Amino acid sequence: MNQTHFDTVIVGSGFGGSVMAYRLAEAGREVCLLEKGKAYPPGSFPRSPYNAHDNFWDPKEGRYGLFDLWSFHRIHALVASGLGGGSLVYANVLVRKDEAWFVNENLSQGGYENWPVTRADLEPHYDRVEQVLSPKPYPFEFAPYSGTSKTQAFWTATKRAGLEPFFPGLAVTFANGDAAPVPGEPIHEAEPNLHGRTRLTCRLCGECDVGCNYGSKNTLDYTYLSAAARCGAELRTGCEVKSFAPRDVGGYTVTYVEHPLTAAGPADESAPSTSHTVTADRLVLSAGALGSTYLLLKNRIAFPRLSRRLGTCFSGNGDLLTFVRKRPNAQADPEMPAVIDPTFGPVITSAARVGDALDGDGSSGRGFYLEDAGFPAHLAWALQVMAAPGPLLTLLSQRFLWDWTGKGADPRLPSQLARMLSGNTLAGGVLPLLGMGHDVPDGRLRLRAGRLDVDWNRRASKDYFKRARATSQRVAQELGATFADNPIRYLNRLVTVHPLGGCPMGRNEEEGVVDSYGEVFNYPDLCVVDGAMMPGPVGANPSLTIAALADRCADRLLEKRRRG
Amino acid sequence: MKAGLTFTETLQGHLSFGEHDPQRGALRGTQEGNKIFCHLEVNVGDVERFYLPPQPDNALSGWVYSSALGKRLPVARGNLRFFVKDKSATTGVVTYQLRYCLLLFDELGHPLTVVGVKTIGGSHLGRLWKDATTVRIHLYKGDRFADVAGVSDAHIGHVQGLETLAAGVISVRPLAFLRQLTTLRAADPRSVVRFGGLFMKRLLGAYALGARADRGAR
Structure with missing residues (x-):
């Protein structure tokens, strides 16, 4: 029979839950981690259109896939469900939150965010997390990495626009140990990962954000979760937590539904979801900003x-996606690659930081990061096909005419086919730019008719978005390219992949839902450890900061136990 | 034989979680947009004795909707007591209260208990409409129906382990009141007249008493 009482139950396996699971299991605690999604060993991320249709999270329709898309009134949020959470689809960027961006505003006088932690508090935890996730800058000095056209273009354009590009740490394995980086080599792992499969070094396929089928990304399932499993933590996949309540004797009861998951492919329809109950002395919610807040809102009566x-304090971390489109007949530029191929190289290779008024270096306005973004080859093919009908018609009509007149047609079909494919600037000349930064966390998550809803408008962050957009435009100009907004923007909507806030940290219950160690005020041993605990935007990519905060929370929990 | 009667009352207003004072809860709830609707069918067991204690058979059914609670929650148990006499310990002013008590279960099965109070009398007649249509509500955690159904304001503070979830104010709007009058149903039409007569008598009487208490205080 399955065990039903644990020292700690963790809900969710993202950057908060995985770090907590490992740290607590390492210290000898009995840990049970409940993850609603599937485990994704190498090669299991769907690629074909047929498989992709099942790759969404919608249990009511029998879909238990990777992408969990929340569509709210003014904002969409794309998050992941699977063992490893957001790390399965993130772009591997590990950047520490800027010291000046741990803002302290007075909430009672119109302020929005007040961080009860500082960069100095987090510094040792950042170090510890980086040891596990081992971020490395993109090895641009080696071939074939140096041929990454989007990186060349991004560096040249941002430098010309007066920004300072840099190579952020990427949690991707490019090389074995200190050896020179080589794409597609087997990775030597000291201990087997939880999937028991061989990983390969980064093959530069640009598929980081749809799941790496080669195991090149140092995702949480290969790092923290594998280590947690080795320490005896029980990882249950396909288990979606529905409700929880405090017990009279202390601790918490957690009720979850077990979905009928199969290892790959669609779910087994014949097996219905079953309900289970476990109890725990400690409950850690790490279901993501939307997931954890939704769970607490739904269980508020308990x-x-x-x-x-x-x-409160919801923000999309200032996410703004724009596109730079290279002009087909732009003048040759020695510093610029002739073609920008966004499908070559990891999704993000470089970043540039734009200053903030808080930096105290003469910058004004709200700061942000600009990062190059790639996309997988199958998306590039889709773009290619969108523009194909014209050239295809020309080709077919020409050949048909030649056949009909009986004149010898040009037998070199490949060159004609090649012309057809090159006559498209959509796939070969688009550089997506991902902006993210210090926007205003004035969104509010709430229940409406039993569903999660966000009151959010971009008015407060209007100047921020204007500035981020203007800078992206300047970069486009320097590339000699045209600039395009995300098409969804015209519907006055934003897409965020970094939803944050909802259970903000605070110094007391008037300021926040949890303290700076993630413990819920008035409910000892109930913790929220994930993006939900952010009282404001991280600014940079939030994953490293979430993991560092989780490491700090784990320290505190263990220390408390030792004393108690 | 007892002559019964039913009518439907629709109340709406605002409430706020983590608030203990109904007025402040309503104010904050308005800012936050936390609405609450109560659609209650009142079943009066005996029109001759409906206002006399212990009033065990004045049942409430229907549903409560609040965006913050999720979907419409059916009333699992409900009870309405008319004209419960209450004497303020501090001012000595006598008022009469209509006390609503509801047991609900949210979507996940967590129970909660709602207590609503209409306070009538104790002041001048000009406040009659407002008093008779305004209900101060408290939401308590858990199934506390048996503990709070028969308890008055003065004693509710002494109920052990009562945890307040939310507080707010709901009221009957003028149009809803007119509609409410059309929902009065009884097996015998005379019961409706009898109920109306007794209700108005008690209602006006509460203010007459209040006025007397005023004079007495002077």
């Missing part, structure tokens, strides 16, 4: 002393 701040 927690009357929850802070009124529940649901």
Whole structure:
């Protein structure tokens, strides 16, 4: 029979939950981690259109896939469900939150965010997390990495626009140990990973954000979760937590539904979802900013002393996706690659930081990061096909005419086919730019008719978005390219892949839902450890900061136990 | 034989979680947009004795909707007590209260208990409409129906382990009141007249008493 009582139950296996699971299991605690999604060993991420249709999270329709898309009134959020959470589809960028961006505003006088931690508090935890996730800068000095056209273009254009590009740490394995980086080599792992499969070094396929089928990314399932499993943590996949309540004797009861998952492919329809209950002395919610907040809102009746701040401080981390389109007949530029191929290289290779008024270096406005973004080859093919009908018609009509007149046609079909494919600037000349930064966390998550909803508008962050867009435009100009907004922008909507906030940290329950160690005010041993605990935007890519905060929370939990 | 009667009352307003004072809860709830609707069918067991204690058979059914609670929640148990006499310990002013008590279960099965109070009398007649249509509500954690159904304001503070979830104010709007009058149903039409007569008598009487208490205080 399955064990039903644990020292700690963790809900979710993202950057918060995985770090907690490992740290607590390492210290000898009995840990049970409940993840609603599937485990994804190498080669299991779907690629074909047929498989992709099942790759969404929609249990009501029998879909238990990777992408969990939330569509709210003014904002969409794309998050992942699977063992490893957001790390399965993130772009591997590990950047520490800027010291000046740990903002302290007075909430009672119109301020929005007040961080109860500082960069100095997090510094040792950043170090510790980086040891596990081992970020490395993109090895641009080696071939074939040096041929990454989008990196060349991004560096040249941002430098000309007066920015300072840099290579952020990427949690990707490019090389074995200190050996020279080579694409597609087997990775030597000291201990087997939880999938028991061989990983390969990065093959530069640009598929980081749809799941790496080669195991090149140092995702949480290969790092923290594998280590947690070795320490005896129980990882249950396909287990979606529905409700929880405090027990009279202390601790918490957690009720979850087990979905009928199969290892790959669609779910087994014949097996219905089953309901289970476990109990724990400690409950850690790490279901993501949307997931954890939704769970608390739905279970609020069991927690009357929850802070009124529940649901506040929501932000999309200032995410803004724009596109730079290379002009087909732009003048040759020696510093610029002739063609920008966004499908070559990891999704993000470089970043440039734009200053903030808080930096105190003469910058004004709200700061942000600009990063190059690639996309997988199958998306490039889709773009190619969109523009194909014209050239295809020309080709067919020509050949048909030649056949009909009986004149010898040009037998060199390949060159004609090649012309057909090169006559497209959509796939070969688009550089997506991902902006993210220090926007205003004035969103509010709430329940509406039983569903999660966000009150969010871009008015407060209008200047921020204007500035981020203007800078992207300047970069486009320097590339001699045209600039395009994300098409969804015209619907006055934004897409964020970094939803944050909802259970903000605070110094007391008037300021936040949890303390700076993630413990919920008035409910000892109930913790929220994930993006939800952010009282504001991280600014940079948030994953490293979430992991560092989780490491700090774990320290505190263990210390408390030792004393108690 | 007892002559019964039913009518449907629709109340709406605002509430806020983590608040203990109904007025402040309503204010904050308005800012936060936390609405609450109560659609209650009142079943009066005996029109001759409906206002006399212990009033065990004045049942409530229907549903409660609040965006913060999720979907419409059916009333699992409900009870309405008319004209419960209450004497303020501090001012000595006598008022009469209509006390609503509801047991609900949210979508996940967590129970909660709602207590609503209409306070009538104790002041001048000009406040009659407002008093008779305004209900101060408290939401308590868990199934506390048996503990709070028969308890008055003065004693609710002494109920052990009562945890307040939310507080707010709901009221009957003028149009809803007119509609409410059309929902009065009884097997015998005379019961409706009898109920209306007794209700108005008690209602006006509460203010007459209040006025007397005023004079007495002077």
